[in-house]
Amino acid sequence: MASFSLLHSATYFPSHSETSLKPHSAATFTVRCASPATSSLDDPQKHRRSADENIRDEARRRPQLQNLSARYVPFDAPPSSTESYSLDEIVYRSQSGGLLDVHHDFSALKRYDGEFWRNLFDSRVGKTTWPYGSGVWSKKEWVLPEIDDDDIVSAFEGNSNLFWAERFGKHHLQMNDLWVKHCGNSHTGSFKDLGMTVLVSQVNRLRKMNKPVIGVGCASTGDTSAALSAYCAAAGIPSIVFLPADKISMAQLVQPIANGAFVLSIDTDFDGCMHLIREITAELPIYLANSLNSLRLEGQKTAAIEILQQFNWEVPDWVIIPGGNLGNIYAFYKGFHMCKELGLVDRIPRLVCAQAANANPLYLHYKSGYKDFNALKANTTFASAIQIGDPVSIDRAVYALKKSNGIVEEATEEELMDATALADSTGMFICPHTGVALTALMKLRESGVIEANDRTVVVSTAHGLKFTQSKIDYHSKNIKEMACRLANPPVKVKAEFGSVMDVLKEYLKNNESKC
Numbered sequence: 001m002a003s004f005s006l007l008h009s010a011t012y013f014p015s016h017s018e019t020s021l022k023p024h025s026a027a028t029f030t031v032r033c034a035s036p037a038t039s040s041l042d043d044p045q046k047h048r049r050s051a052d053e054n055i056r057d058e059a060r061r062r063p064q065l066q067n068l069s070a071r072y073v074p075f076d077a078p079p080s081s082t083e084s085y086s087l088d089e090i091v092y093r094s095q096s097g098g099l100l101d102v103h104h105d106f107s108a109l110k111r112y113d114g115e116f117w118r119n120l121f122d123s124r125v126g127k128t129t130w131p132y133g134s135g136v137w138s139k140k141e142w143v144l145p146e147i148d149d150d151d152i153v154s155a156f157e158g159n160s161n162l163f164w165a166e167r168f169g170k171h172h173l174q175m176n177d178l179w180v181k182h183c184g185n186s187h188t189g190s191f192k193d194l195g196m197t198v199l200v201s202q203v204n205r206l207r208k209m210n211k212p213v214i215g216v217g218c219a220s221t222g223d224t225s226a227a228l229s230a231y232c233a234a235a236g237i238p239s240i241v242f243l244p245a246d247k248i249s250m251a252q253l254v255q256p257i258a259n260g261a262f263v264l265s266i267d268t269d270f271d272g273c274m275h276l277i278r279e280i281t282a283e284l285p286i287y288l289a290n291s292l293n294s295l296r297l298e299g300q301k302t303a304a305i306e307i308l309q310q311f312n313w314e315v316p317d318w319v320i321i322p323g324g325n326l327g328n329i330y331a332f333y334k335g336f337h338m339c340k341e342l343g344l345v346d347r348i349p350r351l352v353c354a355q356a357a358n359a360n361p362l363y364l365h366y367k368s369g370y371k372d373f374n375a376l377k378a379n380t381t382f383a384s385a386i387q388i389g390d391p392v393s394i395d396r397a398v399y400a401l402k403k404s405n406g407i408v409e410e411a412t413e414e415e416l417m418d419a420t421a422l423a424d425s426t427g428m429f430i431c432p433h434t435g436v437a438l439t440a441l442m443k444l445r446e447s448g449v450i451e452a453n454d455r456t457v458v459v460s461t462a463h464g465l466k467f468t469q470s471k472i473d474y475h476s477k478n479i480k481e482m483a484c485r486l487a488n489p490p491v492k493v494k495a496e497f498g499s500v501m502d503v504l505k506e507y508l509k510n511n512e513s514k515c
Ligand SMILES: Cc1ncc(COP(=O)(O)O)c(C=O)c1O
Pocket: 190, 221, 223, 224, 291, 322, 323, 324, 325, 326, 327, 328, 329, 385, 386, 431, 433, 461, 462
């Protein structure tokens, strides 16, 4: 195991300073310490900050792993490729116009074994330590190893609930081991926070380096814009969001407005907005925040690592993810792949990408045996955040699916709305995109591809409260050509004892027969 350089001498067992755990790994390394007072590494009491310090000040005293690094490289480049860029450069595409990927120095990471990394990450969960209280930054060494803790902009995102869907699994799918990763239980109500903390932190660093970044911009179906505007507002950085007019929910629209973003409502769809923001960011000093920018995926991949961690580093059989612009499916693959490569687990799960039938370019591509990819014009869907016909990360998604022996499924409007209502009736309150993923699960259970005892995780990508209008429409049976068979409309009743008694007796009689 390697010994790293030190500014002030201190041999450091990683789990010592952050918890009182003894190290399990043989790995020891030396660290950079801003203060010589590191003989107290073993004693958490002596590590406490004084009253005039905040958690950032405290972080400055903490030892850091050294000599880890990451760079942009062309996505899926041949081993002979030497093209690479510093993360401090403003670059979104490779020389050939292809996607980029953040490549970590695996030989440096491999100086520590799997047990070391598992212990380090586990030691940081559930704390308020800056920045490790975040589920993203608790994996900082695998995300942006070189960023100064002081530059990080975080809302302590991540660490979202992995919910055992006991009733939904048992009653509706005969499954015992079904889980929902509630990534929408987050600062701005979607998984986008995981990527945005990374991107805005790097922008914060670039601005301190006097790089030409006046603002940060994105095209959005409502969740990227919410996350971007919140993190930029927290850092005092201007944000600009391009939204397709009348195609996102009211809750999503009000998020960037409230956070002080410059909001453009444009008479086009998401793909049109994406096209425009790419042209604009090439001309103006506005940094591109969509997942075309591979920095975002570094944060999003931590949800996959977190799932393994929550299962005590046991690998689930399946992970099902709703897909739109298709960055997230690759982010999950990357998180799982890194855990395997670095010895934390010995395999990766099979991935399923779920699309709305009204916006299904990946599904059609999969069905064609990944022959020619055809972008399409996405139709209106209740899963409005994935109403995307020309996904920027199509190549990343295909790569992730091929490497994970993955599957693509689709859901009609009726299927996704029924699945949403069914899940809600078992105590969840999910978004329609999660309904798309649950439909995929139901289809794969029915065909026997996913078996009763398979440990399966459905990724819930946004909070249901962002999509209340679709639930109101469904439960008031106000959707054209949809039976809304699980609708549960409120009963109007006169404000008098007899009327209330009548409806309650009827209700109890109906329920008695169900018991
Ligand atoms: C709620 C929600 N679910 C799923 C997705 C799909 O993620 P991706 O675009 O990374 O495929 C998005 C955004 O596109 C989203 O906002």
